Amino acid sequence: GEDVEQSLFLSVREGDSSVINCTYTDSSSTYLYWYKQEPGAGLQLLTYIFSNMDMKQDQRLTVLLNKKDKHLSLRIADTQTGDSAIYFCAVTSGTYKYIFGTGTRLKVLA
Amino acid sequence: GAVVSQHPSRVICKSGTSVKIECRSLDFQATTMFWYRQFPKQSLMLMATSNEGSKATYEQGVEKDKFLINHASLTLSTLTVTSAHPEDSSFYICSARTYNKTQYFGPGTRLLVL
Numbered sequence: 001g002e003d004v005e006q007s008l009f010l011s012v013r014e015g016d017s018s019v020i021n022c023t024y025t026d027s028s029s030t031y032l033y034w035y036k037q038e039p040g041a042g043l044q045l046l047t048y049i050f051s052n053m054d055m056k057q058d059q060r061l062t063v064l065l066n067k068k069d070k071h072l073s074l075r076i077a078d079t080q081t082g083d084s085a086i087y088f089c090a091v092t093s094g095t096y097k098y099i100f101g102t103g104t105r106l107k108v109l110a
Numbered sequence: 111g112a113v114v115s116q117h118p119s120r121v122i123c124k125s126g127t128s129v130k131i132e133c134r135s136l137d138f139q140a141t142t143m144f145w146y147r148q149f150p151k152q153s154l155m156l157m158a159t160s161n162e163g164s165k166a167t168y169e170q171g172v173e174k175d176k177f178l179i180n181h182a183s184l185t186l187s188t189l190t191v192t193s194a195h196p197e198d199s200s201f202y203i204c205s206a207r208t209y210n211k212t213q214y215f216g217p218g219t220r221l222l223v224l
Binding site for chain 2: 098
């Protein structure tokens with residue numbers, strides 16, 4: 001079945017850019033999402049990209065999709081302490097089920 | 111954006127009792143809702159898919175008699191943990207799917223079984 005992998009931790013300094021990476025195995029994945037989870041809370045949808053797109057930008061967020069390498073990334077520009085959280089990528093294909101990555105814990109140092 | 115609520119946000123119960131968790135889509139209709147379980151520092155595990163007006167579809171390894179799901183309307187799904195035991199203690203998150211397949215998540219319910 002589909003497997004979605006993320007690195008577990010990322011630490012950056014406030015004001016720097018953060019890049020969170022995600023790899024997946026199912027080449028038929030059509031929708032790819034990024035969610036943010038703060039401690040003790042649910043998941044907040046940050047952005048998503050369709051598989052026919054290479055890039056999507058939304059304010060400080062830039063999503064890059066490399067379909068050939070099955071690699072998805074989320075870049076956060078000018079990272080702030082409020083961006084500290086766990087970030088999950090999720091992919092879905094023909095079915096409605098989401099396959100979640102393992103989550104990347106982002107720590108922003110002041 | 112689409113808003114999903116859950117109630118209660120936190121519940122403590124005695125072993126052997128049943129607990130009901132509600133999931134509501136506040137500003138949209140959701141024919142499909144999902145129930146996830148999240149263990150500490152882990153990803154979300156899909157438990158079941160709840161379809162309005164029909165029986166839920168459970169993932170492999172999830173006991174349907176243990177986790178009862180009802181999706182009585184287009185805006186409400188409930189998860190009842192029956193005869194709860196300490197190993198059922200977890201963070202339960204629901205989501206509701208919009209017409210374009212995007213899932214919006216509730217804030218989660220933390221269940222502690224003593």
